[in-house]
Amino acid sequence: MNFRIGQGYDVHKLVEGRKLILGGVDIPHVTGLLGHSDADALLHAITDALLGAVALGDIGRHFPDTDPRYKGADSRVLLRGAVALLADRGWRPVNVDATLIAQQPKLAPHAAAMVANVAADLGIAVDAVNIKGKTNERLGYLGREEAIEAQAVVLVERVG
Numbered sequence: 818m819n820f821r822i823g824q825g826y827d828v829h830k831l832v833e834g835r836k837l838i839l840g841g842v843d844i845p846h847v848t849g850l851l852g853h854s855d856a857d858a859l860l861h862a863i864t865d866a867l868l869g870a871v872a873l874g875d876i877g878r879h880f881p882d883t884d885p886r887y888k889g890a891d892s893r894v895l896l897r898g899a900v901a902l903l904a905d906r907g908w909r910p911v912n913v914d915a916t917l918i919a920q921q922p923k924l925a926p927h928a929a930a931m932v933a934n935v936a937a938d939l940g941i942a943v944d945a946v947n948i949k950g951k952t953n954e955r956l957g958y959l960g961r962e963e964a965i966e967a968q969a970v971v972l973v974e975r976v977g
């Protein structure tokens with residue numbers, strides 16, 4: 818068995834006085850995401866998808882939100898930590914497809930920067946990473962701009 822897939826999901830609340838960081842990109846906006854770390858929902862979903870692909874549980878198991886080391890953490894560090902956990906077990910990422918559900922702001926202008934960060938952290942080419950933005954058609958808490966949700970799917974392969 819040389820390939821595995823993983824799926825990840827995350828949601829964080831939008832509040833005033835926080836930065837909006839998605840895919841490691843600081844996106845100018847009136848509100849930002851609340852969390853113990855930098856609350857980068859996209860990177861958390863990708864991290865969970867990677868861990869899920871190799872049955873390593875989830876982000877909270879490896880990087881608990883009760884641990885002061887992760888207070889205000891850069892989620893790129895956590896993502897690279899997950900990639901290292903996979904590498905230790907002989908797995909590497911192949912490609913990622915992810916969706917961000919955000920009523921605002923428009924994310925398409927920031928997609929290339931997010932893709933570049935994720936590709937660098939996963940050690941894969943930029944054309945193996947796809948990040949999409951969707952509104953929630955103004956429906957529910959996402960549509961009311963109370964939160965941003967991320968969904969991700971990854972493929973991983975056994976090294977060697």
Ligand SMILES: Nc1ccn([C@@H]2O[C@H](COP(=O)(O)O)[C@@H](O)[C@H]2O)c(=O)n1
Binds near residue numbers: 922923926950952
């Ligand atoms: N936060 C977002 C939301 C959407 N986009 C772009 O707009 C297109 C249409 O979105 P709908 O939710 O109305 O289907 C979508 O395909 C994205 O290209 C965006 O950039 N950022």
Ligand SMILES: C[C@@]1(CO)OP(=O)(O)OP(=O)(O)OC[C@H]1O
Binds near residue numbers: 855878887
């Ligand atoms: C990243 C961690 C750790 O700082 O905290 P949060 O930023 O709150 O994010 P979440 O997606 O709720 O869970 C994972 C946590 O372990």
